[in-house]
Structures are given as C-alpha cells and as structure tokens.
Amino acid sequence: MMPAVIDRSEVRRLMAEENALLIEVLPAVDYDAEHIMGAINLPIKELNAQTTAHLDKHHPLIVYCWDMQ
Amino acid sequence: MDWLAFALPTEGPDAEKPRASDVLRRDVPTCRLDDSIGDVQSRLEGTDWAVCGVINEQNILLGMLRGKCWDAPPDAMAGDVMREGPSTIRPNEDLAAVSGRMQKRNVTALFVTSSDGRLIGLLRREDAEEALRNTRS
Numbered sequence: 001m002m003p004a005v006i007d008r009s010e011v012r013r014l015m016a017e018e019n020a021l022l023i024e025v026l027p028a029v030d031y032d033a034e035h036i037m038g039a040i041n042l043p044i045k046e047l048n049a050q051t052t053a054h055l056d057k058h059h060p061l062i063v064y065c066w067d068m069q
Numbered sequence: 070m071d072w073l074a075f076a077l078p079t080e081g082p083d084a085e086k087p088r089a090s091d092v093l094r095r096d097v098p099t100c101r102l103d104d105s106i107g108d109v110q111s112r113l114e115g116t117d118w119a120v121c122g123v124i125n126e127q128n129i130l131l132g133m134l135r136g137k138c139w140d141a142p143p144d145a146m147a148g149d150v151m152r153e154g155p156s157t158i159r160p161n162e163d164l165a166a167v168s169g170r171m172q173k174r175n176v177t178a179l180f181v182t183s184s185d186g187r188l189i190g191l192l193r194r195e196d197a198e199e200a201l202r203n204t205r206s
Contacts (some may be wrong), residue, residue, distance in 0.1 A: 008071050034083035036072055064072075 003063075010064055020060035036064070074184040075189040084114035090137045090160035091169055091192035092200045093181045099124045100147050102131065107143025109134060122180060122188050124152045130157065130180055160189055168197040 004069035006014075014020035015038070022039035024031050042051060044065075055061060076090045098121045100109045109121055119139075125133040131152030141150040154205065158167055158178045171179065171194045181189045 003150050004192040008077065011072075013076075032089060034081035037080045067081060 006062070014062060015045045018060050021055065023061060023063045025063055025065050039064070048054050071184055073127065074159040076160040079133070084150065086201055087164035087204055088160065089158055089162045089164055089181050089192050090189075092164060092196045093160065093192045094196070095190040097122055097191035099177065099188065100134070101125070102148030103142060104147045106141045106145045106147060106149055106150060109147060110139060110143070120191065122177060122191070123147050128188055129186045130182050131154065133180065155180055158192065159184060164197055165201055167192065168194065168201055
C-alpha cells in the first residue's frame with residue numbers, strides 16, 4: 001500500500017476506529033521531551049526492515065515528524 | 070506542529086510545561102462583523118471585559134474591538150471600526166516565553182487561535198504571570 005498524507009482529523013479517526021499505530025521519526029531526544037500520546041519512537045535514521053519487522057502491519061501505521069518538510 | 074497547535078494530547082516532560090492553553094480565557098466575548106457597537110457594548114456591560122473578538126461564521130478571528138473602537142457611534146458596525154488582523158498566538162506556545170514577549174512589548178492580552186485561525190480564547194498577561202509565579206513557588 002502506498003503512503004498517503006493525512007491530516008490530524010484522519011489521524012484521530014484511524015487511532016480511534018482502526019487501532020492505528022503512531023510512529024514518531026524524530027531523534028530520541030525530541031521524542032523523550034514530548035510526543036503525541038501513545039506514539040512510539042523509531043528515529044528515521046534507524047528505520048529499516050529489521051527495526052520495523054515487529055510492527056503490526058494489519059493496522060494503519062502513521063509516521064509523523066515535526067512538520068511536512 | 071499542527072497537533073500541538075490544536076492542543077491535542079501529548080506526553081513527556083515538556084508536555085508538563087505551562088502553555089498558553091493552560092491559562093487562556095475561553096469566555097472572551099465575540100461578535101460578528103455586522104453587529105452594532107451599541108449592541109456589543111450592552112453585552113459587555115457589567116463584565117470585566119474591555120475587548121471583544123470579531124469572528125465570522127466559521128469562528129475565524131478577523132479583528133478586535135478595544136480602546137478607541139468603543140468611542141464609535143452605537144449604530145456603527147463592528148466590521149467598520151475593528152482593528153483588523155490582531156496578533157495571535159497558538160495554544161501550545163510556552164507560557165514563559167509568551168509572557169516575556171508580552172512584557173517586553175507592553176502587551177496586556179493576546180488572542181489565541183488554532184493554526185487555521187479559529188478563535189480559542191484570550192491570554193491575559195496578568196493571568197500568565199500569576200500562573201508562572203504559582204509554578205515557581
């Protein structure tokens with residue numbers, strides 16, 4: 001499935017209705033300071049087949065950063 | 070970040086820092102562009118509000134009424150006398166940083182809006198300073 005850009009309303013809907021997993025890709029220091037409630041941390045530099053193998057792909061996976069840049 | 074600007078839930082130590090959303094007044098009076106100054110003043114009578122946000126049907130902040138706006142004739146429309154495009158802040162802004170800026174610029178209050186311009190409330194400098202004093206004590 002191809003990734004799609006979604007807004008905060010869709011994020012909330014997916015979390016509430018489809019048990020989506022939120023993944024923050026910022027560095028751990030940023031994640032540790034503050035992150036969206038319920039999100040896990042997978043810094044973008046560490047994203048690969050091994051570090052994502054354990055993720056449940058039967059539910060939506062939402063990746064987010066500070067903004068869209 | 071859009072999520073923070075809409076005061077949606079976060080966690081972590083920085084989530085505990087006081088923000089504008091913790092102290093803002095959500096009951097700031099509002100009116101529409103075609104409301105008369107006289108009607109708006111009547112509604113503010115007896116309250117401690119000297120400022121009013123001018124909003125549209127989508128709750129987008131368009132301007133504000135304060136100070137010399139109230140000297141306009143009672144039948145003048147809010148849209149004709151308001152101060153357009155008031156400075157705004159987002160609800161997630163760090164309260165200490167905002168308070169410092171308000172002190173430096175001698176600003177007594179700032180409207181708080183979402184990132185798409187919808188009015189959320191008003192942050193008064195006195196409320197921000199009191200909250201910060203309480204946090205430090």
